[in-house]
Amino acid sequence: MPVTRNVAWDGRLEAFKGRDTGEFVALVAAVASACAECGLPVRPEEQLSLIVDITEGADGGGIEFLAFDTCICHRRCREPDLTLRTAAGAPDELKTIGARLILGHPDRSGIRAVPVLAYTLAPVLTFREPGGELTSVLVSVLISHGFRLTMSSDYAEMLRHARDVHTSVSCTATEEGRVSLHINGERIHSQQLDPAAAGDAAWLEAAGREGKILVISGDYLKITSTGVNIDAAARLGTLVTGNVSTAT
Ligand SMILES: [Zn+2]
Numbered sequence: 490m491p492v493t494r495n496v497a498w499d500g501r502l503e504a505f506k507g508r509d510t511g512e513f514v515a516l517v518a519a520v521a522s523a524c525a526e527c528g529l530p531v532r533p534e535e536q537l538s539l540i541v542d543i544t545e546g547a548d549g550g551g552i553e554f555l556a557f558d559t560c561i562c563h564r565r566c567r568e569p570d571l572t573l574r575t576a577a578g579a580p581d582e583l584k585t586i587g588a589r590l591i592l593g594h595p596d597r598s599g600i601r602a603v604p605v606l607a608y609t610l611a612p613v614l615t616f617r618e619p620g621g622e623l624t625s626v627l628v629s630v631l632i633s634h635g636f637r638l639t640m641s642s643d644y645a646e647m648l649r650h651a652r653d654v655h656t657s658v659s660c661t662a663t664e665e666g667r668v669s670l671h672i673n674g675e676r677i678h679s680q681q682l683d684p685a686a687a688g689d690a691a692w693l694e695a696a697g698r699e700g701k702i703l704v705i706s707g708d709y710l711k712i713t714s715t716g717v718n719i720d721a722a723a724r725l726g727t728l729v730t731g732n733v734s735t736a737t
Contacts, residue, residue: 490569497564498539499571505543505623514539516721520711521561536564546576555623558612585678586611586712589692594648603648604695604702606668607717608678609710625708628727634658634672636731642723647730651703654731660702661736662693670704701734
């Protein structure tokens with residue numbers, strides 16, 4: 490059983506992740522905050538296990554998809570494991586997880602409040618390219634609409650380098666606080682904000698004033714009720730960003 494730092498993992502994972510499996514395991518574990526089995530916090534020095542669920546499927550055109558669901562447990566709670574299932578079509582039980590945040594960006598007039606929408610897909614969905622490489626579905630779709638890969642997890646640098654994405658991508662917000670992202674008119678993610686809550690109201694106000702928001706997305710973003718951790722995504726090369734205009 491291979492162990493990378495303090496994390497044990499199932500050796501079969503290497504068939505999917507290749508040479509970089511150890512680094513992948515370490516990065517996924519580094520952003521884990523709680524044990525998926527007992528719910529207690531995981532600490533850096535504890536012995537941990539990586540559990541991976543892979544669902545394989547193919548769409549009508551023969552493109553092979555693999556959905557990766559990963560979780561981290563204390564080794565005392567659960568041994569490392571890998572399960573592989575086959576689905577009839579492309580995996581369809583995908584959900585998006587998101588959060589809104591406001592970043593302070595210094596400019597000539599002082600500190601500007603930049604509204605940010607972060608979201609990711611769960612489980613992580615990849616497809617197999619003709620050469621056998623696994624490629625992220627979410628990252629490829631977003632890059633084809635003008636998003637850019639970001640290797641830095643530094644928010645100030647991200648704000649400086651963010652570019653506008655194609656006009657095929659837009660963000661809408663209703664008076665009731667439903668914020669939605671669209672690509673070619675199709676909703677790809679939405680979040681319910683509360684216009685009566687101060688933080689959410691400030692976000693909605695900033696989005697209206699700026700006319701655009703910064704969208705941060707990609708695989709292995711760790712989004713919880715307490716915040717967003719983009720470190721693993723940046724280091725795995727699956728972090729993308731772009732400015733999306735807010736339709737009026
Ligand atoms: Zn545990």
